[in-house]
Amino acid sequence: MFDPSLFGRLSFTHAEPTQGRLPPGRHHLGLADERDAVLFVPPGLDDDAPVALFVMFHGAGGFPEKVLPFIEEHAQQHKFLVLAPHSTYPTWDIVIGGNGPDLERLREALMQVSSRYRIDPGRLAFAGFSDGASYALSIGVTNGDIVSHVIAFSGGFMSIFMQEGAPKVFIAHGLVDEQLPIETSGRANATRLRSAGYDVQYIEFNGLHVVHPPIVSMAIEFFLK
Numbered sequence: 001m002f003d004p005s006l007f008g009r010l011s012f013t014h015a016e017p018t019q020g021r022l023p024p025g026r027h028h029l030g031l032a033d034e035r036d037a038v039l040f041v042p043p044g045l046d047d048d049a050p051v052a053l054f055v056m057f058h059g060a061g062g063f064p065e066k067v068l069p070f071i072e073e074h075a076q077q078h079k080f081l082v083l084a085p086h087s088t089y090p091t092w093d094i095v096i097g098g099n100g101p102d103l104e105r106l107r108e109a110l111m112q113v114s115s116r117y118r119i120d121p122g123r124l125a126f127a128g129f130s131d132g133a134s135y136a137l138s139i140g141v142t143n144g145d146i147v148s149h150v151i152a153f154s155g156g157f158m159s160i161f162m163q164e165g166a167p168k169v170f171i172a173h174g175l176v177d178e179q180l181p182i183e184t185s186g187r188a189n190a191t192r193l194r195s196a197g198y199d200v201q202y203i204e205f206n207g208l209h210v211v212h213p214p215i216v217s218m219a220i221e222f223f224l225k
Helices: 064-078 101-116 131-142 186-195 213-224
Strands: 025-028 038-041 051-057 081-084 119-129 149-153 168-174 200-205
Touching: 038 064, 038 101, 051 064, 051 101, 051 131, 051 213, 064 081, 064 213, 081 101, 101 131, 119 131, 119 213, 131 149, 131 168, 149 213, 168 186, 168 213, 186 200, 200 213
Parallel strands: 051 081, 051 119, 119 149, 149 168, 168 200
Antiparallel strands: 025 038, 038 081
């Protein structure tokens, strides 16, 4: 029998925290000596209520600190956690050849976060930009029983062998994207997911292959409403 992780399935379950919370700010999780995941904790989290978690995957050649600034101000305003993993290689494993070390590191990161915070299962998003958006779409739809929302900023493709749950999906793509043409990426992905019965909010903006701050604001509203 095949290992479900080969198809992108995460062996993660929500659990009650067993460790203390971290102070506000950015924290490396210690998953690796280099290319470590970063958790951003906003000030003023409610000690008793479950907390929303927004997982943000960087683009090819990127790193957590490159994408965190787009999300942190929203996390501070709306009081949710931001987890920014770092790909093991220059981009995510599914882009190179299939699910592997990035999935395992993601599981470890989620376990660490849930050991300190009670995560709201109705507010757990997988999001990303470019290759990170492709990863979010692929892993999010595969693990829709764990993830409540999937958010793709200018993603390219989806690699899906198993579909679980019914996460809400937000896809945004630039009309003049010079790297991933909108017809074969954003529009194609939205059409495919809608045809499969997913609740998809699809946005096109007049721009290139970038993280567009007004679109991020729309995605955060979609995540939290």
